[in-house]
Amino acid sequence: MFITTPLTVDGETFPFYSANLAISSTFKNGLLEACAAMRLVPTRLDEQGNSITSEENSKSIAIGTIEGISGPEQAALQAIHSAVQNYINAKGL
Numbered sequence: 836m837f838i839t840t841p842l843t844v845d846g847e848t849f850p851f852y853s854a855n856l857a858i859s860s861t862f863k864n865g866l867l868e869a870c871a872a873m874r875l876v877p878t879r880l881d882e883q884g885n886s887i888t889s890e891e892n893s894k895s896i897a898i899g900t901i902e903g904i905s906g907p908e909q910a911a912l913q914a915i916h917s918a919v920q921n922y923i924n925a926k927g928l
Contacts, residue, residue, distance in 0.1 A: 842877045844889050849877035853888060858915060871898045871912060 841850040852875040860869035873896045877889040898908055922928075 836875075838877065842889065842892055844877075844892065847879060847887075849879045849889050849892075851878040851880075852876060853878045853886065856915075858912075860916075867901070867916075869898075869901045869912060869916075871915075872896070 836852045836854060838850055838852055841848050843849070854876075855874045856871070857873075858869060858871045860867060862868065874893055875896075876893040878886050881887055898904060898912070901909070901912055904912070
């Protein structure tokens with residue numbers, strides 16, 4: 836994933852994020868409930884194409900419940916939910 840504004844550390848540019856995403860969902864009173872945690876780590880590639888990360892500049896995002904969320908968090912969770920549903924449908928699960 837591309838960083839909106841690439842990070843520069845010690846003269847090296849980190850144009851990408853490596854991502855770790857965890858989501859859990861359940862139904863509560865007939866409604867979907869979910870929480871998510873994501874860690875974005877600035878990443879660049881060296882001359883051989885190996886990834887180099889800037890762990891000290893990582894960003895962590897946590898959503899403890901979808902109840903009452905809006906904006907970018909809501910849009911992201913809806914997109915993830917749709918992608919997972921599309922995968923389930925495509926695999927016939």
